[in-house]
Amino acid sequence: MEIAVIGAGPVGLMLAAELRLGGAEVVVFDRRAAPDERPRANGLVGRIVEQLDHRGLLERFRAEAAFTGPFPGLPFGPVPVTTPVPGLMLQQPRMEALLTGRARELGAEIRRGHELVALDTVRGPDGEYRLDARYVVGCDGARSRVRELAGIGFPGTTDGELMRLGHFRGDLPLFGSGLARGWNRRPGGRVLVTSLAPGVVVAGVREMAPEPAGEPTLAEFRAAIRRVLGEDLPLGEPLWLSRTVSSARLAERYRAGRVFLAGDAAHLFPAGGSSLNVGLLDAVNLGWKLAAVVRGSAPESLLDSYHAERHPVAARTLTQTRVQALLDRQTGEDGDALRTLFGELAAFPDASRHLGELLRDADELPYVTDLxxxxxxxxxxxxxxxxxxxxxxxxxxxxxxxxxxxxxxxxxxxxxxxxxxxxxxxxxxxxxxxxxxxxxxxxxxxxxxxxx
Ligand SMILES: Cc1cc2nc3c(=O)[nH]c(=O)nc-3n(C[C@H](O)[C@H](O)[C@H](O)COP(=O)(O)OP(=O)(O)OC[C@H]3O[C@@H](n4cnc5c(N)ncnc54)[C@H](O)[C@@H]3O)c2cc1C
The missing domain is CATH 3.40.30.120 (Glutaredoxin)
Known part of the structure; x- marks a missing residue:
């Protein structure tokens, strides 16, 4: 086998399609027996949208998206950025379905229910078997087994703030408590109420708290809302509940010999909106290089440019998302002062352009424009x-x-x-x-x- 991609999340699927376009053989392994239907990301922001156009995929995404086009007033933490940033709104399971279709169309093999247990061993439904791949790419998410097996460090910090999110049956507006649509700041944390589809309310709550064990429950969600808001929210039947702690982490290396990392396996950002942009663009950067090397049309040394080009992008994204998280999280009068002054600075045209560029893409390589x-x-x-x-x-x-x-x-x-x-x-x-x-x-x- 030429290339084994571990993880059929969005990044692994994008990489598989890029590898096939470059003429490489690829097998994607995922331990989940079926696609992950949890909502997670609500859309894409940044240069990946133009890159989808470069692959003829934008039309498919657009056909299903609730919104496509430059996002005006995209939030940088709590501060709106007036410079428009390309984006589209589509739930992550639909993105993954479109990327799966694309990878398969191009001839990628996807083996679900197959878990990587060692760099040369996969456990499938019929037991363990040997993985004999020239290159292995870990697109296996935040707790990457590939990263661990390759001995690549993942330094950084994990937040003390816990975020609970849920989708509930119902309609806005439902709420008292002076709640506005979006995140509402209170002394003990923040509460989100919004809706992305008719009949579905999205609610969330963030507070400084340790992460409890076990699956998230409705009782726990309600109790957190009560602690932060001082009262209950009349939420309908829960359709999905999640609990996440945000982390700011970056892999020390993106390559260890024949092993590479991409997506969440390589970087975790503490503010929303950038993970898929950076992760999918990792796949676009790595795909053609690996394909050229296995085809014999480029030397092995080309592969070192993957870390050289993509690691600084994630480092810069980590910086900007840490600032977003800090602006959001800082409480009390200090926090209010920080947000007020940052908001004033962000309104200057040059500052707004700079923030817009960071949200679009923290990459300093020269990209072709659509002439x-x-x-x-x-x-x-x-x-x-x-x-x-x-x-x-x-x-x-x-x-x-x-x-x-x-x-x-x-x-x-x-x-x-x-x-x-x-x-x-x-x-x-x-x-x-x-x-x-x-x-x-x-x-x-x-x-x-x-x-x-
Ligand atoms: C609630 C929530 C909201 C989010 N909102 C946004 C947002 O608005 N914008 C944004 O950009 N991002 C958002 N994200 C983050 C986004 O979902 C991730 O960045 C994205 O899923 C990462 O994709 P990935 O392909 O790198 O990894 P994953 O999606 O984590 O996929 C990894 C895959 O690897 C498989 N796997 C793991 N270990 C093994 C193994 N040993 N063998 C075989 N398979 C394995 C897993 O089963 C999984 O399918 C959100 C996340 C959450 C949880």
């Missing part, structure tokens, strides 16, 4: 050309010398573009621009560079 192109007389978009997940040379000046320098592995697109930034652009399958210019020797250098 309007004409190819063979037909109008098209960069996103459509990137669907094959190949490295592309966009030749905007009909330059045979640049086309010759690109070599056989590169897809050549001769296009006219009124906004072309240079004679040619070389774009990796994940959208990173590695060359922008007119000199064939520099193009050859870009193609030979470690992170080409």
């Amino acid at each position: 309007p192109l004409t190819v063979d007389g037909e109008p098209t978009r960069v996103a459509e050309i990137m669907r094959a997940a190949r490295t592309v040379l966009f030749d905007f000046a009909d330059r045979a010398d640049l086309r010759d320098a690109a070599g056989p592995d590169v897809k050549i697109v001769t296009a006219s573009c009124p906004d072309a930034p240079a004679d040619a652009l070389l774009v990796r399958p994940d959208g990173v621009v590695t060359f922008s210019g007119d000199d064939p020797a520099s193009l050859r250098e870009a193609l030979a560079a470690p992170g080409r």
Whole structure:
């Protein structure tokens, strides 16, 4: 087997599809016998939305999403950011169903009910068997077994604040207590009331408290609401209850020999909204590189650029989400002062743009923008050309010398573009621009560079 992906969560499924597009054989293993139907994320925010467009997946997501388009006023902790950020609203189980369909369509094998128990052993319904894979990628979530087996440290902090969330049958508005839709701050914590679908109320409560053992219960949820609010909420029948403690953690390394980490296995952020963006983009960065190496069209050293490129993105996201969590969590007059001044600063246009960029993507690599192109007389978009997940040379000046320098592995697109930034652009399958210019020797250098 060329590549074993451990975990059929969103990140493992995205990676499987990217690997298949790159021409690699992949088997995905998940210990759950059936997909995880718990709601969890309500949508996607950030550059992953553009990346879905680069893979022709955005239309499928859009068709089911309650909202698609730039989110105005996205919260940075408790402070709204006026710079719009791309996003879409779709429940995580639906995202996973769409990604499963895509991975299967492209030929990925998904084995459910198969748990990785050692780096070379899987336990399936008929017992243990040997896993003989050239590369193993741990997309196995926060408590990653792959991370543990590879001996990769996961330093950071775990919060003392417990969050209980639930979906309940009923309609808004239901509530007294001066509650507004969204998170409501009280001296002892915060209470959420909102609705994302008719007939379903989403309620939550955050307080500083130790995590109890066992499954979350309705009695425990109600008691927490009473402690924070000083009274009960008239909530209907619970459809789903969860209890989470947020953590701020980052794997020391994303690679240990033939083992890689991606998604929650590699990073946990203490504020919502960024985990799927960063995790799915890990998969897009790693997929084409692993596929190129197993196909023999790139050297092993290309794989080191995965940690070099993605670890700093998660580190920066950790910084911004720690600040969001702190802004949210700080209580009393100190907290009010912090939020007031941060809100004033965030309203300056440059500050708002900076926060918007952090929420969109804390990545500093240069990504191709969706330039309007004409190819063979037909109008098209960069996103459509990137669907094959190949490295592309966009030749905007009909330059045979640049086309010759690109070599056989590169897809050549001769296009006219009124906004072309240079004679040619070389774009990796994940959208990173590695060359922008007119000199064939520099193009050859870009193609030979470690992170080409
Ligand atoms: C209540 C809640 C709300 C959230 N809201 C948001 C949000 O709004 N926005 C956002 O971006 N994120 C949100 N998240 C976080 C988001 O759900 C995760 O970031 C995302 O699920 C991570 O995807 P993943 O594929 O890395 O890991 P997971 O989704 O955790 O998938 C890991 C998979 O690995 C499998 N697995 C584990 N161990 C093994 C093993 N040994 N062998 C085989 N399989 C194994 C598991 O069964 C699982 O299917 C939320 C999470 C929760 C709990």
